[in-house]
Every structure is written in structure tokens, then in C-alpha cells.
Amino acid sequence: MERELLNVVGKPVPKRDAHYKVTGQALYIHDIKLPGMLYGKILWSEYPHARIVHIDTSKAERLPGVKAVLTGYNIPEIRFGFYKDNTPLKKGKVCTMRDEVAAVAATDPDIAEEAISLIKVEYEPLPAVFDPEEAMQEGAPLIHEEHGTNVLKLPWKLVAGDVEEAKKRSAYIVKDRFRTTWVTHCCMGTSGCIAHFDPEGNLTFYSITQIPYLAQRDFQEALKVLGLGDKKIRVIQTYIGGGFGSKLDTHPYEYIAILLAWKTRRPVKIVFTREEEFRCTSPRQPTIIDITQGCDREGRLTFREVHMILDNGGHTSWGSTTPSVMMMPISSLYRVPNVLYTAKCVYTNNTYCQAMRGYGNPQATWAIECSMDQLAEEAGIDPMEFRIINANQPGETTPQDFKISSCALKECIEEVGKLLDWKQKRGKRNGRGVGMASLIHVGGGARVYRSDGCGTIVKIDDFGKVQVFTGATDIGQGADTVIAQVVAEELGIPVEDVTVIWNDTDVCPWDVGVHASRTTFIACHSAIGATRKVKAEILKLAALTLGVSEEELDIREGMVFSTKDPEKKIELGKLLRSVHYRSQGQMVMAEYFYDPDTVMLNREFKGNFSKAYAYGTHGVEVEVDKETGQVKILKYVAVHDVGKAINPMLIKGQIYGGAMMGIGYALTEEMIFERGELKNPNFRDYKILTAKDVPPMEAVLIEPWEELGPYGAKGIGEPGCVPSAPAIANAIYDAVGVRIKDLPITPEKVLKALKEKEGKD
Amino acid sequence: MRRSITFRLNGDEVTVEVEPHWTLLYLLREVFELTGAKEGCGMGECGACTVMVNGKAVVSCLYPVMEVEGKEVWTVEGLAEKSPEGLHPLQKAFIERGAVQCGFCTPGMIMSAKALLDENPNPTEEDIKTAISGNICRCTGYVQIIEAIKTVAEEGHGKGTA
Numbered sequence: 001m002e003r004e005l006l007n008v009v010g011k012p013v014p015k016r017d018a019h020y021k022v023t024g025q026a027l028y029i030h031d032i033k034l035p036g037m038l039y040g041k042i043l044w045s046e047y048p049h050a051r052i053v054h055i056d057t058s059k060a061e062r063l064p065g066v067k068a069v070l071t072g073y074n075i076p077e078i079r080f081g082f083y084k085d086n087t088p089l090k091k092g093k094v095c096t097m098r099d100e101v102a103a104v105a106a107t108d109p110d111i112a113e114e115a116i117s118l119i120k121v122e123y124e125p126l127p128a129v130f131d132p133e134e135a136m137q138e139g140a141p142l143i144h145e146e147h148g149t150n151v152l153k154l155p156w157k158l159v160a161g162d163v164e165e166a167k168k169r170s171a172y173i174v175k176d177r178f179r180t181t182w183v184t185h186c187c188m189g190t191s192g193c194i195a196h197f198d199p200e201g202n203l204t205f206y207s208i209t210q211i212p213y214l215a216q217r218d219f220q221e222a223l224k225v226l227g228l229g230d231k232k233i234r235v236i237q238t239y240i241g242g243g244f245g246s247k248l249d250t251h252p253y254e255y256i257a258i259l260l261a262w263k264t265r266r267p268v269k270i271v272f273t274r275e276e277e278f279r280c281t282s283p284r285q286p287t288i289i290d291i292t293q294g295c296d297r298e299g300r301l302t303f304r305e306v307h308m309i310l311d312n313g314g315h316t317s318w319g320s321t322t323p324s325v326m327m328m329p330i331s332s333l334y335r336v337p338n339v340l341y342t343a344k345c346v347y348t349n350n351t352y353c354q355a356m357r358g359y360g361n362p363q364a365t366w367a368i369e370c371s372m373d374q375l376a377e378e379a380g381i382d383p384m385e386f387r388i389i390n391a392n393q394p395g396e397t398t399p400q401d402f403k404i405s406s407c408a409l410k411e412c413i414e415e416v417g418k419l420l421d422w423k424q425k426r427g428k429r430n431g432r433g434v435g436m437a438s439l440i441h442v443g444g445g446a447r448v449y450r451s452d453g454c455g456t457i458v459k460i461d462d463f464g465k466v467q468v469f470t471g472a473t474d475i476g477q478g479a480d481t482v483i484a485q486v487v488a489e490e491l492g493i494p495v496e497d498v499t500v501i502w503n504d505t506d507v508c509p510w511d512v513g514v515h516a517s518r519t520t521f522i523a524c525h526s527a528i529g530a531t532r533k534v535k536a537e538i539l540k541l542a543a544l545t546l547g548v549s550e551e552e553l554d555i556r557e558g559m560v561f562s563t564k565d566p567e568k569k570i571e572l573g574k575l576l577r578s579v580h581y582r583s584q585g586q587m588v589m590a591e592y593f594y595d596p597d598t599v600m601l602n603r604e605f606k607g608n609f610s611k612a613y614a615y616g617t618h619g620v621e622v623e624v625d626k627e628t629g630q631v632k633i634l635k636y637v638a639v640h641d642v643g644k645a646i647n648p649m650l651i652k653g654q655i656y657g658g659a660m661m662g663i664g665y666a667l668t669e670e671m672i673f674e675r676g677e678l679k680n681p682n683f684r685d686y687k688i689l690t691a692k693d694v695p696p697m698e699a700v701l702i703e704p705w706e707e708l709g710p711y712g713a714k715g716i717g718e719p720g721c722v723p724s725a726p727a728i729a730n731a732i733y734d735a736v737g738v739r740i741k742d743l744p745i746t747p748e749k750v751l752k753a754l755k756e757k758e759g760k761d
Numbered sequence: 762m763r764r765s766i767t768f769r770l771n772g773d774e775v776t777v778e779v780e781p782h783w784t785l786l787y788l789l790r791e792v793f794e795l796t797g798a799k800e801g802c803g804m805g806e807c808g809a810c811t812v813m814v815n816g817k818a819v820v821s822c823l824y825p826v827m828e829v830e831g832k833e834v835w836t837v838e839g840l841a842e843k844s845p846e847g848l849h850p851l852q853k854a855f856i857e858r859g860a861v862q863c864g865f866c867t868p869g870m871i872m873s874a875k876a877l878l879d880e881n882p883n884p885t886e887e888d889i890k891t892a893i894s895g896n897i898c899r900c901t902g903y904v905q906i907i908e909a910i911k912t913v914a915e916e917g918h919g920k921g922t923a
């Protein structure tokens with residue numbers, strides 16, 4: 001790939017579907033209606049932990065317009081989730097306030113709602129536990145009796161080197177406890193689906209999933225239970241109103257829609273209200289983090305030891321596996337030779353958690369980067385210098401056996417220093433301060449399943465236009481656009497001539513899902529592979545037509561031409577027509593499956609599970625009002641090592657969006673639970689940032705060419721939200737000398753800490 | 762009991778039978794099948810349902826349908842339809858400046874911006890931020906949205922269209 005001569009790659013190509021979206025023509029799940037469609041509605045638990053004594057659905061069943069009423073007692077048992085401890089409708093007992101107890105399908109949403117209100121459930125409340133540390137104790141109420149304990153049997157432990165020995169050699173050691181709480185994705189489009197069986201019993205599922213092909217398998221398990229194991233499942237994705245990890249699992253409401261559709265033999269749609277979206281979807285995992293780090297006299301890290309407790313909630317989704325990603329920054333953010341990490345996931349009667357942008361990385365980085373500042377202070381070294389001393393470097397292998405190819409972490413740190421005027425601004429303690437924090441994330445896929453693959457089919461029509469069928473999913477991040485760009489680049493055609501089709505499992509090839517910031521890296525590699533096969537075929541055909549050798553042919557602006565004799569040329573559409581409309585004609589079409597040669601983490605949780613790693617550093621200048629505890633961000637800079645930016649405009653969109661999410665995580669966002677009940681299930685009380693909160697913000701791209709990437713690129717979907725919170729906490733410390741250790745950093749906490757500090761001083 | 766109301770929708774007069782308890786959002790989406798205005802919360806807290814009524818941005822999920830009588834309603838569909846180039850300059854700018862990701866907030870965001878520019882063709886950045894502060898966007902971090910609106914204002918396209 002000639003780096004200098006790119007026509008489409010590296011350009012700010014507008015998002016390919018944006019014109020549908022700005023005109024209201026993009027159809028989301030909320031916008032889709034099928035003939036005869038029924039509306040499903042769910043009755044949620046009234047208790048965080050209770051025995052279900054009796055459910056009376058008779059009144060609901062008699063309501064005109066109601067077509068089905070389901071409970072855990074009139075459906076077969078379907079188990080799902082990572083730990084298989086979840087069911088669509090609960091039987092015997094409920095373990096959280098968001099447990100599904102009954103569901104109805106009715107001819108309109110109002111009737112469905114009324115029917116739900118007519119269902120009477122008798123409960124016998126059980127003792128409940130909401131604190132994971134209490135839940136670990138002897139005699140705590142058991143959430144899943146059959147499991148025997150509230151601690152999940154998960155093996156989260158990483159050991160590299162010898163931490164105990166390293167402690168002895170360390171000149172400086174710091175130890176502290178940090179906490180994070182629940183935050184939720186707040187996708188602007190609420191969750192929903194439509195399930196529909198055809199007369200043969202095959203399921204069509206309209207969905208907003210991030211994992212169409214894995215969902216297919218999950219649903220197949222459910223169909224087996226219904227005696228439909230041999231039936232086909234087609235997942236059709238609508239436009240998706242935000243993902244951020246929330247759609248990485250299959251969810252009870254989806255199984256409920258399938259059950260209702262099967263029962264009624266009619267299409268059934270379930271769409272969440274905003275309140276349901278807050279209460280009944282799975283947020284980011286809360287954590288209690290004990291971290292100890294040490295360094296030598298020169299400031300070189302000697303060890304890092306982290307022990308975590310994760311509140312697993314009442315059931316298990318992907319949240320319980322986030323420690324597998326937390327290990328990445330713990331072992332590999334900065335050069336740290338000796339590492340020990342353990343994590344326990346503990347059942348409670350709280351909500352249960354899922355993937356959310358960063359997949360555990362924001363929590364782990366919160367602790368690591370706050371602790372880095374503490375250690376720098378202990379060692380008497382400027383925190384920026386301290387980070388530079390320990391910065392990762394290209395070519396290194398980390399304690400978790402990650403092979404770092406490109407790495408511009410040092411440049412990121414230095415750039416932040418420059419943009420913030422670090423040397424001038426730091427250390428004043430005058431109410432203004434600067435702080436920074438860095439991140440590492442997978443940037444070249446992540447082999448978290450046995451495959452990290454993605455398929456692509458490319459075909460060319462009679463007019464020289466190209467259709468790309470990809471397994472990848474667009475959740476707004478721009479998969480449709482970057483794939484079109486690399487295909488256009490490869491084929492020498494305008495990007496407008498490429499259509500990317502991504503939303504139908506019957507039409508598109510397989511992919512493992514949109515997660516782990518993998519789509520640009522993996523799906524573009526896959527698209528390039530298919531396009532090269534197509535291009536070779538085109539050149540072969542053109543060579544015959546033009547009577548020259550393939551080697552001297554190339555394509556530019558939709559014209560196949562001889563590089564030796566530019567007069568010898570044929571327009572792509574014309575060439576295609578000539579091969580379609582002749583006897584013994586052919587199609588020009590190719591497929592390709594890209595699966596990187598990475599490995600899954602082994603039993604010790606080591607191994608190079610990504611082809612490349614992304615880095616970045618965020619810097620922030622804050623002003624802290626000592627009277628109110630208010631933190632004002634005066635300047636925010638986000639510097640990211642993205643490899644080559646295939647589309648700098650879309651990348652910046654990922655960074656800005658990520659950073660604003662990260663700032664919300666740092667300062668305002670918090671799901672407030674009292675005895676398992678969410679107290680702020682709306683945008684009034686759950687404070688997501690608005691345009692008024694946007695600080696002066698700059699996104700800077702550092703673009704080392706990643707040899708292993710498609711056109712030098714690395715992934716960027718998640719990194720933007722990872723280091724914001726510690727960067728801000730570090731800046732607050734620099735401004736007023738108080739360190740807040742649990743998120744979010746509210747004015748009350750700052751004020752309290754300032755008072756305590758005054759008391760001490 | 763259904764009642765008849767008459768108002769102007771995207772420049773054309775319409776008469777329609779409605780249930781008095783409906784919201785304007787329900788009327789637009791369910792009766793006129795205009796999918797641009799979205800329901801993100803149904804409680805006036807997210808702005809996804811924003812449309813213009815008599816030149817002002819309103820959250821249509823709270824707007825009682827009977828109050829539309831005799832008024833002028835614009836939605837994002839109308840902006841496109843009634844623009845000579847098929848897209849309003851704001852729609853074009855949103856596309857070109859990367860202001861659209863998942864797109865769920867986009868129609869409401871554009872209508873808030875349109876109401877602003879109609880009233881104040883030369884807004885400051887603060888004016889822009891205030892005008893869209895009722896429109897939540899989880900994807901973009903707002904930066905490129907603000908840029909897009911600024912561009913349109915600077916190019917003097919704010920007024921006049923539709």
C-alpha cells in the first residue's frame with residue numbers, strides 16, 4: 001500500500017448513511033411496523049429478592065385485545081447468559097427489581113399496558129443483600145441457592161513476575177482503595193425488537209443487536225427448547241440508536257418477544273420506555289479496587305498489585321467477564337515488570353451488568369492512573385515525567401505477552417504536556433490545576449471468542465458500482481463509511497460508487513460482532529481481501545478485452561487502463577456489461593474471511609490476543625471552586641495514537657463522543673440504587689452531559705503507521721472514554737490538593753474532602 | 762371522541778381527526794407516518810422529538826395535539842422536501858461536518874438549530890450551545906454538531922429557507 005498516494009483513505013468522507021438520518025428516513029426499531037403486529041409488554045418485579053407465591057393472570061387474559069399472557073410457569077425453561085443463570089420470565093423467585101415476572105402481547109400498546117396492570121403477583125419477600133462485601137460473608141442471603149455461594153466461580157487471576165520480591169526492591173510504594181459505581185449507556189434509541197415466525201416456523205428477528213451472528217446462535221438454543229431446533233433464524237438489524245456495548249448480549253426481553261410471537265403466531269414488538277431503558281438494561285460494572293504500586297529511585301515502575309471486587313448483581317451477563325479486559329491496562333499500561341491481579345464477582349440483589357465502552361478498562365485505568373500520580377508524588381517526580389519514564393515502546397512484549405507493534409504513547413504524553421502548557425501550569429495549588437492520564441486498549445481486534453473473524457462479499461454491477469456485503473455492524477461509529485473507503489481505494493473508484501450492506505444475516509457473511517474497537521481493523525482487512533480478489537478478476541477480464549497483459553493494467557476513477565498505453569482503456573461498467581451479456585458470461589464477485597493470527601488468552605490469561613494496541617493520553621485543566629466544590633473544566637485535550645486515520649473526521653467524532661462520556665463518568669453520571677431500586681431512572685436526575693457542558697476541547701491524532709493494520713489503521717471505538725476520570729481527578733488534586741477516590745467526583749465529595757483537609761492542615 | 766383540527770404541516774394545510782389526548786409527536790409519527798421526530802423519552806427530557814411550531818422549537822412529545830390548531834408545524838422531513846437542493850443547509854452541514862453518528866438525536870438537533878438560526882442568524886457559540894442544550898446526544902460529544910451549526914451561520918444560510 002503506497003502511503004503517499006491515497007485517494008480516499010485518510011480523507012474526511014462523510015458518514016455514508018448520514019443523509020438518511022438528517023432527513024428522518026433512517027428507520028430505527030421504533031419506526032418499524034409489520035402487518036398484524038402485536039405489542040409486547042413486560043411486568044417487572046416489585047422486590048429485589050422475593051419468592052413468587054402466586055401469579056393471577058386471569059383478568060389480563062380476559063381483556064379484549066390481549067392475545068397472550070406468559071409467565072415463568074407456562075413457558076418451557078430457557079437458560080441464557082454467560083453463566084446460564086438467567087431466564088426470560090422468572091419462576092420460583094426474583095433476584096432483582098428488574099426481573100421479568102410476566103409478559104403480554106396485545107393489539108395495541110395501551111391495551112398491553114393495561115393488561116400488565118391487571119396481573120396480580122403475590123410475593124414473599126426474602127432477606128436481600130446489596131453490598132458485595134457483605135454478600136461474600138458467611139450467612140449472607142444466597143442469591144442463587146443452587147450455586148452454594150454468592151462468589152462466582154470465575155478464575156480471574158493474573159500473575160507475572162514476582163510482586164512480593166519486587167516490593168522489597170522498591171524505593172517508593174503507594175497503596176489505596178478506589179471505587180466506581182454504575183453508569184449506563186443511555187443510548188438515545190431505547191431497546192426494542194420485533195420477533196416474527198413464518199408459517200414454517202422460521203424466525204425473523206428485527207433487532208438492534210451488536211452481535212447478529214452470535215445472537216442467532218443464542219436464539220437457536222431457545223428455539224430448540226421450543227422444539228424448533230431445525231428452524232432457520234434470520235436477524236435483520238434496523239438502524240441502531242446507539243450501542244456502546246449495551247447490545248453485546250442477548251437479553252430477556254428478546255426471548256420474551258420470541259416466546260410471545262411463537263405463542264400468537266403473529267409479529268410481536270417490544271420497545272422499552274426510557275424508564276425501562278434505565279431500570280432494565282445492564283449498566284457498567286461497579287468496582288472496589290485495591291491497588292498497590294511501586295517504583296525504584298529513578299522512577300521506574302517495579303510492580304503493580306490490584307485486587308478487585310465486582311458487584312455482579314442478581315444474574316450474570318458480560319459484566320462478570322470484564323476482568324479479562326481490566327487485566328490489559330493492569331499488566332500493560334506503562335512498563336511494569338511484576339504484576340498481580342485478582343478479581344471476585346459477587347452476586348447481590350442489585351441490577352446486573354454488561355459490556356460498556358471500554359469493557360472494564362475505564363474502571364481499571366481509573367485506579368491505575370490515580371495511583372500513578374500518587375506514586376509520582378511519593379517519588380518526587382513530575383507526573384508527566386514519571387509517565388514518560390515508564391511509557392510503553394514499540395516492539396516490546398508486555399507481562400501479559402502482548403506484542404506491541406506501533407506505540408506512540410510517549411508522543412501522546414508529550415503532546416498533552418505541550419497543549420496544556422504543563423510545566424507552567426502544574427503545581428500551583430491555587431484552585432487551578434492540570435492533570436493527565438493515559439490508556440492502552442486493543443486496537444487490532446481481540447480474540448475473546450474462538451474466532452475474531454469477519455466475512456465480506458464484494459460484487460460489481462452492470463454500471464461499475466460496487467456492493468459490499470459485510471458481517472460488520474454499524475452502530476453509528478462509521479463502519480459503513482470506512483469499509484466503503486478502503487474498497488474505493490483498492491478499486492480506484494469514487495467512494496460514492498460503493499454501497500455497504502451490513503444488516504441481514506441471510507444476506508451478509510459471518511462476523512463475531514461489533515465490540516473491542518475491532519470493526520475498522522478486522523472488517524476493513526476483510527473488505528480489502530475480497531476487493532483484491534475482485535480487482536484481480538477485473539484486470540484479468542480487461543486484459544483479454546484490451547489485448548494487453550494484466551500486469552500493466554490498473555483502475556482509476558472507474559476506468560481500467562494500461563499504465564503503458566493510457567489510450568488502451570475500458571470503463572468498468574462497460575467491462576462488466578460485456579461479461580454479463582455474452583454467452584458463457586460470468587459474474588465478478590468474491591468473498592474473503594479475515595481472522596487475525598492472534599491467540600486467545602491462555603489459562604494464565606496471557607497471550608497476544610490483539611494484532612495491535614491503541615494508546616492515548618488525555619489532559620485537562622480544571623478550576624475548583626472552594627466554596628461550592630464545583631469543578632470547571634477550562635481545557636480538555638485528547639491525544640490518541642490511532643495508527644493511520646482512515647477517516648480523521650469520524651475518528652475525532654469517536655474521540656469527542658468518548659471523552660464527553662468519560663467526563664460524565666468522572667463528574668456527573670451515577671445510577672443511584674437504594675435497596676436494589678433505581679432512584680433516578682430519567683434524564684432529569686441521571687446527569688448526562690449536554691452541549692452546555694462541552695468544555696474547550698481538542699482531539700489530536702498521532703498517526704504512526706501500523707504495519708499490521710488495514711492502511712496502517714488501529715481501532716478507536718472505545719479508547720476515548722477510558723482516561724477522562726483519572727485525568728480530571730489528577731487535575732483536581734493539582735488544583736486544591738484533595739484526592740477523590742470514588743466516582744463520580746461530585747461537588748459534595750470535593751467540598752467534604754476540602755473540609756477534611758482544612759481540618760488536618 | 763375524535764375532533765378535527767387544521768394546521769399547516771411542512772408548508773401544506775392539513776385537516777385531520779385526532780383524539781384530544783394525543784401528543785403532537787403521536788400525530789406526526791402514527792398518523793402522518795413522519796419518522797423524523799423520535800421518541801427518546803416521552804417526557805420532555807431528551808429533545809429527540811423536537812419540531813418547530815410557529816417558528817419555535819418544541820418537544821412534540823409533550824405538545825398537546827389540540828394546540829396545533831391553526832399553527833405552522835415543521836419537521837425535518839419538510840426541511841428537506843422544501844429546500845431547492847433537497848437538503849437544508851443545516852442538513853448538509855450535519856452530513857459534511859461529522860455531526861451524525863447513530864443519528865437518533867439528529868432530526869431533533871437540526872430542528873433546534875433551525876429555530877435558533879431563524880431567530881438569530883449570527884449566534885455565538887454560547888447561543889448555539891444553549892439552543893441545543895435540551896437535545897441530548899450520546900454519540901458525538903456535541904463538538905462537531907456545534908461546528909456544523911456554526912458553519913451554516915457563518916455562511917449566512919441561517920435565514921430564509923423553508
Ligand code: FES
Pocket residue numbers: 799800801802803804805806807808809810811820821822823
Ligand atoms: S421524546 Fe420528547 S423530549 Fe424526549
Ligand code: FES
Pocket residue numbers: 188241242476860861862863864865866867897898899900901
Ligand atoms: S448521534 Fe447518536 S445520539 Fe446523537
